[in-house]
Amino acid sequence: MLDYGNIQKEFFGYTKEGIPVYEYIMINRNGMIMTVLSYGGVVRELWVPTTDGQFTDVVLGYDTLEEYENNPGYLGSIVGRYANRIANGKFAIDGVQYQLALNDGGGKRPNALHGGWKGFDKKVWNATTEITPEGPKLILKYTSHDGEEGYPGKLETTVVYTLTNDNEWKIEYTAKVDKPTIVNLTQHTYFNLSGKGRIYNHRLQIHAEKFTPVNENLIPTGEIKSVEGTGYDLRNETLIGEAISNLEKQGINGFDINYVLSEKDDKILKHAASVFSPESKILMEVYTTHPGLQFYTGNYLLGWWGKRGNVYDKHTGFCLETQHFPDSPNHENFPPTVLRPGEVYNHTTIFKFKLTY
Numbered sequence: 001m002l003d004y005g006n007i008q009k010e011f012f013g014y015t016k017e018g019i020p021v022y023e024y025i026m027i028n029r030n031g032m033i034m035t036v037l038s039y040g041g042v043v044r045e046l047w048v049p050t051t052d053g054q055f056t057d058v059v060l061g062y063d064t065l066e067e068y069e070n071n072p073g074y075l076g077s078i079v080g081r082y083a084n085r086i087a088n089g090k091f092a093i094d095g096v097q098y099q100l101a102l103n104d105g106g107g108k109r110p111n112a113l114h115g116g117w118k119g120f121d122k123k124v125w126n127a128t129t130e131i132t133p134e135g136p137k138l139i140l141k142y143t144s145h146d147g148e149e150g151y152p153g154k155l156e157t158t159v160v161y162t163l164t165n166d167n168e169w170k171i172e173y174t175a176k177v178d179k180p181t182i183v184n185l186t187q188h189t190y191f192n193l194s195g196k197g198r199i200y201n202h203r204l205q206i207h208a209e210k211f212t213p214v215n216e217n218l219i220p221t222g223e224i225k226s227v228e229g230t231g232y233d234l235r236n237e238t239l240i241g242e243a244i245s246n247l248e249k250q251g252i253n254g255f256d257i258n259y260v261l262s263e264k265d266d267k268i269l270k271h272a273a274s275v276f277s278p279e280s281k282i283l284m285e286v287y288t289t290h291p292g293l294q295f296y297t298g299n300y301l302l303g304w305w306g307k308r309g310n311v312y313d314k315h316t317g318f319c320l321e322t323q324h325f326p327d328s329p330n331h332e333n334f335p336p337t338v339l340r341p342g343e344v345y346n347h348t349t350i351f352k353f354k355l356t357y
Contacts, residue, residue: 005029007136008025009023023037024129032167034161037068038126040071043061043187044061045307049355051355060317062306063308073298074114076188078186079188080157084323084325084327085111085219086330088110089150093181100150109217111217112150126140136163138160140160143157151181153179154178155175156175159171171348173347182337184328186290186294187322190312190319191284191319192316193280195280199240199241202239204274207261207272210226220334240297254296254298258323263291265290265336266289268289273286281356283353285352286349286352293320296319297315297318299314
């Protein structure tokens, strides 16, 4: 019988509301391991093969459910209904204005962020499993009711994680709605390909010629600007530490910016980025069908205690969030994010891991 991998299910804890949460341990035929919680679709561990038959856990996370229920950095979570920021928490569809909670920065900025005070990262998802020739799959489903966090429409969402036998973490998002709404789903895992320490020695390349500049509240100005001649130019492989230092010289506190992979929602799978750790020799390639990529360098990791006694300080992890652009509903020149009845939201992302010497 062919080895397609396996999945184990273990009880992880009860939420504050008494809802049981389970951890799913996915193992592909190469021994690569990913552990996922039904709470928030959190990827808690991702053990990637390194040299001499060893494995490195390349994602930041926590040991307990209580810590994930108080997870200000969204470590490992699915975020939605709308990932990233919406200015003043306001948007309109067909002339109808909607107001969302202003939860950015714990309510310190005038934006809606990552779906609200209790977004998809804080929901218990219905989980089922499947072993396929591609590798083990975890199918996560959540139904968001009309008016939840201020968003219109009953949204039925499915997110499928596959740990492929080619050492890929593939994510497939689909959603449908019963009345017009906006949708922008992503995954907010923080990576550290060395497994520890700061990310300064990681070498990064982002295949984007343009980005969306932001104002002081991290809201796009509406301009789509060339990276040429800016600190955001990562078209050539660059040390993350050097790139951060270049921004800091301009008074910018690290990266938290959207890169333009396409100026339309073309749904073509694009090679968005590559990151390499010289310490672990792990290369991660990022592919997505979405038009944007948010690069974030963990600027607000504030000495949090993580799993196995690790401390997560500033710049100990990075996010590459495949997405639609921030505040898209308020910019007609950005790819549209309105989902209507009868339409299906589709988005695929692949994180591919290789050993490179």
